[in-house]
Amino acid sequence: MQSTDPMVRISNLSHTYQSRDGLVPALIDINIEIQAGRFVVIVGPSGCGKSSLLMMMAGLLAPSQGTILCSGHSMTSPNPDIAGVVFQEASLYPWLTALENVEFPLSLKHVPKKVRKERAQELLSLVGLQGFEDRYPHELSGGMKQRVSIARGLVQDPPLLMMDEPFAALDEQTRITMGDELLSIWEKTKKTVVFVTHSLTEAAYLADEIIVMSARPGKIIDRIEVDLPRPRKYEMMSTVRFAQLRERIWNQIKH
Numbered sequence: 197m198q199s200t201d202p203m204v205r206i207s208n209l210s211h212t213y214q215s216r217d218g219l220v221p222a223l224i225d226i227n228i229e230i231q232a233g234r235f236v237v238i239v240g241p242s243g244c245g246k247s248s249l250l251m252m253m254a255g256l257l258a259p260s261q262g263t264i265l266c267s268g269h270s271m272t273s274p275n276p277d278i279a280g281v282v283f284q285e286a287s288l289y290p291w292l293t294a295l296e297n298v299e300f301p302l303s304l305k306h307v308p309k310k311v312r313k314e315r316a317q318e319l320l321s322l323v324g325l326q327g328f329e330d331r332y333p334h335e336l337s338g339g340m341k342q343r344v345s346i347a348r349g350l351v352q353d354p355p356l357l358m359m360d361e362p363f364a365a366l367d368e369q370t371r372i373t374m375g376d377e378l379l380s381i382w383e384k385t386k387k388t389v390v391f392v393t394h395s396l397t398e399a400a401y402l403a404d405e406i407i408v409m410s411a412r413p414g415k416i417i418d419r420i421e422v423d424l425p426r427p428r429k430y431e432m433m434s435t436v437r438f439a440q441l442r443e444r445i446w447n448q449i450k451h
């Protein structure tokens with residue numbers, strides 16, 4: 197990959213599911229380029245294909261048509277060196293501690309114990325969980341479990357972090373705090389983030405750019421550059437500009 201190439205390039209992507217009831221066209225003619233270091237949020241009505249698109253970008257689902265290049269690699273299978281993935285449910289191993297959960301992808305690659313422990317500790321500190329290394333998932337709050345998932349997603353230092361509604365199951369206060377913490381992690385690590393959400397507020401608060409999708413079959417109907425200054429502050433949510441951004445999205449997806 198050359199330094200001018202986009203971190204993500206999706207070309208002419210369409211996807212149709214084959215279900216028992218017949219063909220379900222989910223996505224049509226998706227073309228996206230994302231430059232390195234950007235924070236891009238995908239929004240759209242329920243069922244428009246956001247998760248399907250993210251799963252394809254992560255190499256978890258093969259598109260019916262089109263190509264996806266992430267960091268110059270064709271995403272035909274999951275590659276945690278290229279993209280860390282965080283889902284709505286933390287999906288941690290209940291029998292492993294927070295540290296062991298974060299270490300786990302490295303143990304699969306036979307990274308020596310000492311090295312992977314140090315790396316996992318470093319990541320747990322980054323997500324604010326220093327001192328919680330030995331806790332098991334059932335001893336952690338929902339927000340803490342998602343922090344462990346983010347740490348695990350970043351443990352192989354991929355250039356991309358893909359997140360599918362990672363904070364949707366959290367209460368509102370924790371969700372706002374997690375958004376701020378994610379922005380701080382993003383600023384420190386300079387990762388490219390692709391983030392799927394239902395929340396227009398979350399989209400406008402986090403994003404450099406918002407990709408708006410139509411109802412199924414999902415097409416891209418708008419791309420919005422978010423010109424709110426950084427660092428983002430809670431008070432910005434009550435500004436006219438913030439309301440305009442939300443309204444622009446809402447007017448396109450409300451039907």
Ligand SMILES: Nc1ncnc2c1ncn2[C@@H]1O[C@H](COP(=O)(O)OP(=O)(O)OP(=O)(O)O)[C@@H](O)[C@H]1O
Pocket residue numbers: 213214215220222240241242243244245246247248249394412
């Ligand atoms: N395995 C499958 N077989 C058939 N249809 C499917 C399958 N998976 C998803 N779909 C359909 O494809 C469409 C897109 O699903 P997807 O989960 O990607 O949408 P989404 O935008 O993430 O939805 P939500 O916002 O509700 O999470 C939906 O209409 C869904 O019912």
